[in-house]
Amino acid sequence: xxxxxxxxxxxxxxxxxxxxxxxxxxxxxxxxxxxxxxxxxxxxxxxxxxxxxxxxxxxxxxxxxxxxxxxxxxxxxxxxxxxxxxxxxxxxxxxxxxxxxxxxxxxxxxxxxxxxxxxxxxxxxxxxxxxxxxxxxxxxxxxxxxxxxxxxxxxxxxxxxxxxxxxxxxxxxxxxxxxxxxxxxxxxxxxxxxxxxxxxxxxxxxxxxxxxxxxxxxxxxxxxxxxxxxxxxxxxxxxxxxxxxxxxxxxxxxxxxxxxxxxxxxxxxxxxxxxxxxxxxxxxxxxxxxxxxxxxxxxxxxxxxxxxxxxxxxxxxxxxxxxxxxxxxxxxxxxxxxxxxxxxx
Amino acid sequence: xxxxxxxxxxxxxxxxxxxxxxxxxxxxxxxxxxxxxxxxxxxxxxxxxxxxxxxxxxxxxxxxxxxxxxxxxxxxxxxxxxxxxxxxxxxxxxxxxxxxxxxxxxxxxxxxxxxxxxxxxxxxxxxxxxxxxxxxxxxxxxxxxxxxxxxxxxxxxxxxxxxxxxxxxxxxxxxxxxxxxxxxxxxxxxxxxxxxxxxxxxxxxxxxxxxxxxxxxxxxxxxxxxxxxxxxxxxxxxxxxxxxxxxxxxxxxxxxxxxxxxxxxxxxxxxxxxxxxxxxxxxxxxxxxxxxxxxxxxxxxxxxxxxxxxxxxxxxxxxxxxxxxxxxxxxxxxxxxxxxxxxxxxxxxxxxxxxxxxxxxxxxxxxxxxx
Amino acid sequence: xxxxxxxxxxxxxxxxxxxxxxxxxxxxxxxxxxxxxxxxxxxxxxxxxxxxxxxxxxxxxxxxxxxxxxxxxxxxxxxxxxxxxxxxxxxxxxxxxxxxxxxxxxxxxxxxxxxxxxxxxxxxxxxxxxxxxxxxxxxxxxxxxxxxxxxxx
Numbered sequence: 129x130x131x132x133x134x135x136x137x138x139x140x141x142x143x144x145x146x147x148x149x150x151x152x153x154x155x156x157x158x159x160x161x162x163x164x165x166x167x168x169x170x171x172x173x174x175x176x177x178x179x180x181x182x183x184x185x186x187x188x189x190x191x192x193x194x195x196x197x198x199x200x201x202x203x204x205x206x207x208x209x210x211x212x213x214x215x216x217x218x219x220x221x222x223x224x225x226x227x228x229x230x231x232x233x234x235x236x237x238x239x240x241x242x243x244x245x246x247x248x249x250x251x252x253x254x255x256x257x258x259x260x261x262x263x264x265x266x267x268x269x270x271x272x273x274x275x276x277x278x279x280x281x282x283x284x285x286x287x288x289x290x291x292x293x294x295x296x297x298x299x300x301x302x303x304x305x306x307x308x309x310x311x312x313x314x315x316x317x318x319x320x321x322x323x324x325x326x327x328x329x330x331x332x333x334x335x336x337x338x339x340x341x342x343x344x345x346x347x348x349x350x351x352x353x354x355x356x357x358x359x360x361x362x363x364x365x366x367x368x369x370x371x372x373x374x375x376x377x378x379x380x381x382x383x384x385x386x387x388x389x390x391x392x393x394x395x396x397x398x399x400x401x402x403x404x405x406x407x408x409x410x411x412x413x414x415x416x417x418x419x420x421x422x423x424x425x426x427x428x429x430x431x432x433x434x435x436x437x438x439x440x441x442x443x444x445x446x447x448x449x450x451x452x453x454x455x456x457x458x459x460x461x462x463x464x465x466x467x468x469x470x471x472x473x
Numbered sequence: 474x475x476x477x478x479x480x481x482x483x484x485x486x487x488x489x490x491x492x493x494x495x496x497x498x499x500x501x502x503x504x505x506x507x508x509x510x511x512x513x514x515x516x517x518x519x520x521x522x523x524x525x526x527x528x529x530x531x532x533x534x535x536x537x538x539x540x541x542x543x544x545x546x547x548x549x550x551x552x553x554x555x556x557x558x559x560x561x562x563x564x565x566x567x568x569x570x571x572x573x574x575x576x577x578x579x580x581x582x583x584x585x586x587x588x589x590x591x592x593x594x595x596x597x598x599x600x601x602x603x604x605x606x607x608x609x610x611x612x613x614x615x616x617x618x619x620x621x622x623x624x625x626x627x628x629x630x631x632x633x634x635x636x637x638x639x640x641x642x643x644x645x646x647x648x649x650x651x652x653x654x655x656x657x658x659x660x661x662x663x664x665x666x667x668x669x670x671x672x673x674x675x676x677x678x679x680x681x682x683x684x685x686x687x688x689x690x691x692x693x694x695x696x697x698x699x700x701x702x703x704x705x706x707x708x709x710x711x712x713x714x715x716x717x718x719x720x721x722x723x724x725x726x727x728x729x730x731x732x733x734x735x736x737x738x739x740x741x742x743x744x745x746x747x748x749x750x751x752x753x754x755x756x757x758x759x760x761x762x763x764x765x766x767x768x769x770x771x772x773x774x775x776x777x778x779x780x781x782x783x784x785x786x787x788x789x790x791x792x793x794x795x796x797x798x799x800x801x802x803x804x805x806x807x808x809x810x811x812x813x814x815x816x817x818x819x820x821x822x823x824x825x826x827x828x829x830x831x832x833x834x835x836x837x838x839x840x841x842x843x844x
Numbered sequence: 845x846x847x848x849x850x851x852x853x854x855x856x857x858x859x860x861x862x863x864x865x866x867x868x869x870x871x872x873x874x875x876x877x878x879x880x881x882x883x884x885x886x887x888x889x890x891x892x893x894x895x896x897x898x899x900x901x902x903x904x905x906x907x908x909x910x911x912x913x914x915x916x917x918x919x920x921x922x923x924x925x926x927x928x929x930x931x932x933x934x935x936x937x938x939x940x941x942x943x944x945x946x947x948x949x950x951x952x953x954x955x956x957x958x959x960x961x962x963x964x965x966x967x968x969x970x971x972x973x974x975x976x977x978x979x980x981x982x983x984x985x986x987x988x989x990x991x992x993x994x995x996x997x
Contacts, residue, residue: 182602183602183604183605183606184605184606184609185605281484281486282486284484285486285504285507285825288506351598352598352671354598355826358598358826359493359494360493360494360595360596360597360598360829361488361494361825361826361828361829362825363492363493435602436602436669437598437669437670437671438594438597438598438669438671438672438675439597439598439671439675439826440598440671440674440675441674441675441824441826441827442507442824442825442826443507443824444674444675516974516975517973517974517975517976517977520975520976522985524986525985525986525990688896688897688921689896689897689947689948689949690948690949691897691898691899691947691949693899702921704921704924709871709924710870710871710924774868776868776872776917776926776928778926785899787899787900787917787926789902789915789917789928791904800904800905800986802900802902802904802915804899804900804902804917805900808900808952808953808956809899809900809949809952811952812949812951812952813949816948843975844975
């Protein structure tokens with residue numbers, strides 16, 4: 129009797145896992161939870177160590193055998209335990225919902241990224257690229273609401289800086305995305321990657337490549353474009369009033385946004401998961417490996433940029449967006465159309 | 474400060490005193506979006522009444538509180554006070570003491586300029602490398618200072634009639650070693666910071682202060698020289714050994730924040746040259762004439778001027794019959810430059826993001842302006 | 845123009861308006877002016893003698909002689925002479941027309957002299973405390989009879 133029940137549970141579990149193992153793995157491990165949280169932790173640690181080297185310091189040292197890697201966990205724990213201070217006369221729900229949303233909405237865009245032709249968490253075919261831009265287009269609204277909800281002058285100015293910045297950056301990004309889709313002949317991210325099997329789109333669309341690279345830095349609010357959170361004039365911009373774990377969420381949002389846009393950048397220009405198949409990993413494994421390797425390279429590059437450049441001013445950034453990036457993106461689109469008409473591609 | 478009225482449709486932002494970048498003061502900014510329409514400097518957060526304190530101290534005791542005015546530039550501040558005492562009491566200073574004073578003053582000026590230079594990097598954004606580099610390289614100077622005076626900051630090294638101690642054995646060689654090391658590092662600063670394309674974009678043509686405005690508003694120090702006017706107390710009325718030392722007054726003609734930063738950068742180079750000259754050519758002899766511990770002064774007045782890292786500092790000492798100065802008026806450079814800063818947003822268009830850049834190009838030290 | 849020539853020129857052209865003018869030492873000139881005509885002399889110094897840079901200003905208190913002195917430090921960027929422009933004020937009526945009309949940058953220094961010495965500046969555009977707290981009621985700190993006690997609100 130008991131044996132029968134156990135056996136049926138076992139059968140059920142094996143059947144369930146046989147069908148759902150991959151989705152579960154995707155949700156909890158690769159584009160999902162562990163990847164997002166793990167990246168935030170590793171990136172914070174790496175950034176602190178790397179910046180410390182550039183500043184002739186050592187960086188986190190004592191927690192975790194001289195590498196200081198546990199310091200990040202300690203800091204997260206500290207943020208969890210800290211009191212959340214809510215400003216007076218505040219709609220708490222609205223105020224508290226924004227940091228949670230700001231870190232989860234970009235994560236939605238992340239699940240569209242193909243790590244292999246068969247490893248896409250949310251495979252919506254030819255809606256992939258438009259959906260990414262749609263979700264990523266919602267994301268900047270949330271800091272604006274957060275800054276508004278903070279009822280703080282620094283937060284207010286920071287929120288409007290976010291609005292200015294994202295609008296001027298997103299238009300060239302979308303135009304570049306369209307150029308890539310035209311060249312690949314599809315909006316499906318998997319097909320875009322497969323179209324780059326012989327040559328990465330970074331080569332024929334070099335202008336778009338540069339524009340998109342700058343766009344990634346702008347969208348993830350990293351130096352030299354961390355204008356909305358410029359601490360020397362705005363304390364922390366739209367994040368000023370958040371404390372405790374709510375502040376932790378806003379910090380994480382930066383990394384999730386960074387992750388989503390960088391992965392899209394790799395997918396569109398750096399050949400996505402294409403790469404030589406490594407025997408011991410299998411096809412899917414080596415595709416995932418190449419994706420992560422390119423991602424790691426991009427992280428190092430962008431952190432390096434942070435150590436080298438100071439912050440641009442808002443008007444200079446807007447000049448860059450409207451006077452240079454947008455016309456160049458249109459030029460890029462025209463070049464792609466020309467190549468397409470001449471049949472080069 | 475009771476808050477002045479605000480024009481409608483503007484938003485008033487407090488930049489400081491609780492702010493990552495502001496220092497110990499409050500700057501009120503009336504902004505319309507990003508554009509700054511009015512700047513109001515609310516000083517006095519660190520007012521300690523040094524002028525009053527000096528009235529109640531004997532001449533020698535006054536050396537200690539006055540050096541608390543600018544911790545990073547103590548030698549130049551202290552020298553102004555000591556020179557005022559010497560002049561009012563008629564004390565002679567031996568030649569070697571003059572040269573040692575110049576050496577210590579230049580060490581102090583470099584460390585002050587280095588700090589300003591690093592803060593300028595910090596003010597353009599999270600551009601940490603240069604700030605930490607300057608702080609690290611300052612250690613070379615502080616080590617020299619520690620060896621000579623026994624303290625890294627606030628040396629109280631100058632006495633009326635000379636200096637406290639003679640140079641230690643082999644100190645000249647270590648000065649030259651330090652100068653050579655710093656010269657090499659400054660080339661890195663030039664490429665990493667001044668020639669950095671984003672830094673240039675942030676500092677060029679920001680807050681242009683025309684020469685006639687600089688003179689009219691009473692700017693001083695690197696702010697004045699950044700507007701192309703060659704005024705330097707060390708040249709105009711040489712004190713200590715500056716009459717014998719060979720140096721130029723640095724000016725830049727661009728008049729913007731970058732020019733002021735470059736003035737500091739190139740003045741550091743001049744200071745390094747002077748340190749080398751002192752180390753090579755210092756004359757021998759006594760370092761101090763006797764200064765009686767309990768001095769009675771005659772009625773009179775003395776106005777001594779020195780060039781500190783932030784500009785001209787004047788100390789006007791009135792003496793009556795007694796052991797204390799009757800009154801000491803300290804004309805601090807930061808107070809003069811802060812008025813220029815208040816007016817800069819009217820002279821040139823300024824945005825929110827320019828405020829930290831501009832104020833660090835002024836290089837204020839609020840303990841100096843508040844006294 | 846050397847210091848002696850400067851003093852000579854001032855004493856001849858403004859003989860009625862100044863009380864005394866002397867050379868203290870090289871590059872230091874002191875001019876004591878009558879209170880009523882003080883602005884005229886200041887304008888002349890700026891326009892005719894080239895004292896374009898205002899350095900500072902501060903007060904001075906002589907309780908025994910029942911007088912105060914307001915001292916303005918002016919600098920000539922061409923001849924590098926520092927001139928101290930002084931006005932004697934009676935201690936019971938320390939009022940003075942403001943000099944901000946001549947040198948705008950004297951604003952800060954006059955505000956300081958006002959809160960430290962109680963000297964009134966007629967027509968100053970923005971007479972609020974500079975260094976002292978806004979609710980300070982303890983008298984004028986740099987006067988010689990200041991006892992060091994904060995007053996009641």
